Amino acid sequence: MIKVENISKMFGKNTVLKNISTTIQSGEVVAVIGPSGSGKSTFLRCLNLLEKPTSGKIYIKDQEITNPKTDIMEIRKKIGMVFQQFNLFPHMTVLDNVTYAPRKVNQLSKEKAEEIGKHLLSKVGLSDKIDSYPNQLSGGQKQRVAIARALAMEPEIMLFDEPTSALDPEMVKEVLDVMKDLAKTGMTMVIVTHEMNFAKEVADRIFFIDDGVILEDADPREFFTEPKTERAKDFLSKIL
Amino acid sequence: MRLDFSQLTPYIPFILEGIIVTLKFVSVSILIGLVLGTLLSLCKISKNVFLKALANAYTSIFRGTPLILQLMIIYYAVPQLTNYDIPIYLSAILSFGLNSAAYVSEIIRAGIMAVDKGQVEAAEALGVPYWKMMKDIILPQAVKNILPALMNEFITLTKESAVVSTIGYLDLMRRAQVVGAALYRNFEPLIFVGIIYWVMVTILTKLGSMVERRLRTSDQG
Numbered sequence: 001m002i003k004v005e006n007i008s009k010m011f012g013k014n015t016v017l018k019n020i021s022t023t024i025q026s027g028e029v030v031a032v033i034g035p036s037g038s039g040k041s042t043f044l045r046c047l048n049l050l051e052k053p054t055s056g057k058i059y060i061k062d063q064e065i066t067n068p069k070t071d072i073m074e075i076r077k078k079i080g081m082v083f084q085q086f087n088l089f090p091h092m093t094v095l096d097n098v099t100y101a102p103r104k105v106n107q108l109s110k111e112k113a114e115e116i117g118k119h120l121l122s123k124v125g126l127s128d129k130i131d132s133y134p135n136q137l138s139g140g141q142k143q144r145v146a147i148a149r150a151l152a153m154e155p156e157i158m159l160f161d162e163p164t165s166a167l168d169p170e171m172v173k174e175v176l177d178v179m180k181d182l183a184k185t186g187m188t189m190v191i192v193t194h195e196m197n198f199a200k201e202v203a204d205r206i207f208f209i210d211d212g213v214i215l216e217d218a219d220p221r222e223f224f225t226e227p228k229t230e231r232a233k234d235f236l237s238k239i240l
Numbered sequence: 241m242r243l244d245f246s247q248l249t250p251y252i253p254f255i256l257e258g259i260i261v262t263l264k265f266v267s268v269s270i271l272i273g274l275v276l277g278t279l280l281s282l283c284k285i286s287k288n289v290f291l292k293a294l295a296n297a298y299t300s301i302f303r304g305t306p307l308i309l310q311l312m313i314i315y316y317a318v319p320q321l322t323n324y325d326i327p328i329y330l331s332a333i334l335s336f337g338l339n340s341a342a343y344v345s346e347i348i349r350a351g352i353m354a355v356d357k358g359q360v361e362a363a364e365a366l367g368v369p370y371w372k373m374m375k376d377i378i379l380p381q382a383v384k385n386i387l388p389a390l391m392n393e394f395i396t397l398t399k400e401s402a403v404v405s406t407i408g409y410l411d412l413m414r415r416a417q418v419v420g421a422a423l424y425r426n427f428e429p430l431i432f433v434g435i436i437y438w439v440m441v442t443i444l445t446k447l448g449s450m451v452e453r454r455l456r457t458s459d460q461g
Contacts, residue, residue: 050361077367087362091380101366104376153366 001026001157001188002047007056007066009042009212016042017053018212024205026156029189031199031220034209035235040192043209044159047190048072048079060157077105080150084162086142088134088149094121095130098149106153113152120148124178140171144178151182158182160191176202196240200224208232245428251419255429258412259436265332265411266401270394272337277344284349295345302342308403311335315407332404336397343393351386352378384455391448395441402437412436 002024009017016039024030032040045051046058049065049072057066065075088097098120099113108116121130124144134142143163150158160179164172176198183189183202193199199206199220206223208216210231216223224240227233248255283295302310315331318324355378363373405414416433420426 048365050364073367073369075367076365079365081362081365083358083362085358087356087358089359089362089377100376101368104372105367105369149366 001028001061002190003059003062004047005057005059007046007053007058009039009046009051010054016212017046019056020212020214021056022207022214022217024188024190026188027186028204029183029187029202030191030205030207031203032190032192032207032209033194033196033199033235034207034215038209039212040207040209041161043207044161044190044192047157047159048076048081050081077101077153078156080153080155080158082143082146082150082158082160082163084165086134086139086146086166088142088145090134092133093130094126094132094134094137094145097134097145098152101149102152116152117148120151121145123181124148125174138171139167140174143167143171143175147175147178147182155187157188157190160189160193162192162194164193164195194239196224196236208235210235243428244425245432247423247425248419248428248432251422251429252432255412255415255419255433255436258410258415258433259440261409262398262401262411263440265329265336265404265409266398268333269336269340269401270397272333273340273344273393273397274390276337276341278348280341280345281348281352284345285352299342299345302339303346307335307339307400308406310339311403311407328404328407328409331407332409336401336404340393340397343396344390347389347393348382348386351382351384351389354385355381387455388448388452391444391451395444395448398440398444399437 004020004022006019006021007017008015008019020043032044034040042051046053047060049058053066057064059065060075060079063070063075065072089100092100095114095117098117099110102108102113102116103110118127118130121127124147126141126144126148129137129141129145134145137145147163163179164175167175172195176195179189179191179198180202191199191203203220206216206218206220207214208218208223208227208229208231215229216227216232218228223232224236227236280295280298283291284299286292311331314335315326315328318326318331359377359381360373363377368377401411402413404411405417408414410418412433416429417426419429423429
């Protein structure tokens with residue numbers, strides 16, 4: 001589903017990703033963890049080219065998206081993304097947030113888009129909020145709208161960039177629950193997170209990224225009980 | 241010397257007509273400034289290096305030289321260079337419109353840049369094409385930043401419009417001078433149009449704060 005070949009990313013003279021290669025299969029749920037500034041968000045943002053890798057190749061379903069000739073907008077329709085800061089459209093209602101892209105990008109009729117939107121919003125438990133505006137919602141509700149918005153494009157891959165980091169503690173669970181349900185449906189998911197319990201419980205694989213490289217690529221049970229590298233041991237001892 | 245406004249009475253219709261003349265050319269200038277300024281601002285935020293440089297050079301020139309100089313150049317230089325006897329009205333709206341465009345482009349550019357970068361990323365991640373993103377997502381949010389500053393620009397333009405009297409355009413200011421010359425008294429007509437300018441600007445200012453308040457109450461951000 002996703003193949004990454006030797007990607008590096010520099011910001012000026014600063015190397016953030018160093019020659020990363022990996023493959024993610026369809027239906028896999030990968031939790032990307034690691035210290036702040038290790039490059040995990042940059043890695044995630046490379047997967048839909050919100051960041052352009054300085055070198056290396058990325059394939060999504062065998063199509064090389066790093067090739068300048070590839071129509072990245074076309075690929076992005078199939079990759080949903082959820083941001084730490086939600087990034088909902090503040091001037092649109094919840095339902096409009098969810099139906100905007102299906103209507104304007106996929107050219108669905110208003111009725112069809114609203115049918116999908118209402119269905120998704122009921123799945124994330126927000127049927128009663130469809131006419132609200134984002135600023136009338138709590139953080140957890142906003143993030144669930146953001147997930148519904150991404151799902152409305154019927155993506156094959158979902159990217160999550162620290163989806164619970166901006167939330168009050170009591171709202172983390174409602175968002176993680178939605179993500180758990182999503183994982184059960186067989187969605188391919190890449191999740192940058194600091195929620196170790198969630199990673200342990202939901203992920204099929206853990207990427208431990210430190211200093212721009214995937215230091216460990218392991219089964220969650222293995223990783224959390226017996227990390228192979230000193231760096232990972234040190235990281236886990238500090239947060240668990 | 242005592243003030244005597246009674247002598248002004250026969251000239252009042254003549255002066256009041258100046259309000260229409262001034263408003264007519266100010267509003268057309270604003271329109272030109274708005275359209276051209278929007279285009280320039282889009283050039284400024286585009287990735288095209290050439291368009292960007294062009295728009296920046298334009299702004300630099302029109303903001304970096306006196307408006308009265310631009311007015312004179314258009315009014316005197318065009319006939320000299322092209323043999324086209326440019327009407328006063330046309331030179332007035334051209335110079336004010338072109339000048340205003342430079343300021344408007346900066347206002348709009350800043351308003352667009354102030355929209356949270358996450359909005360662009362969210363739209364890009366959904367595969368929304370650039371123009372739809374601009375039209376449906378970025379500009380509606382930018383308007384809130386832009387409108388108050390734009391109102392200020394209109395107010396400035398209304399006041400500065402008095403400069404066209406220097407090329408003999410019969411606006412409010414010029415009419416005050418004409419009446420002053422006829423009466424051999426300048427103070428009263430000047431005070432009179434001064435009040436008119438003040439009233440016009442006050443109305444615009446009130447309109448501006450009304451718009452601002454409407455935006456704030458409709459702010460769903």
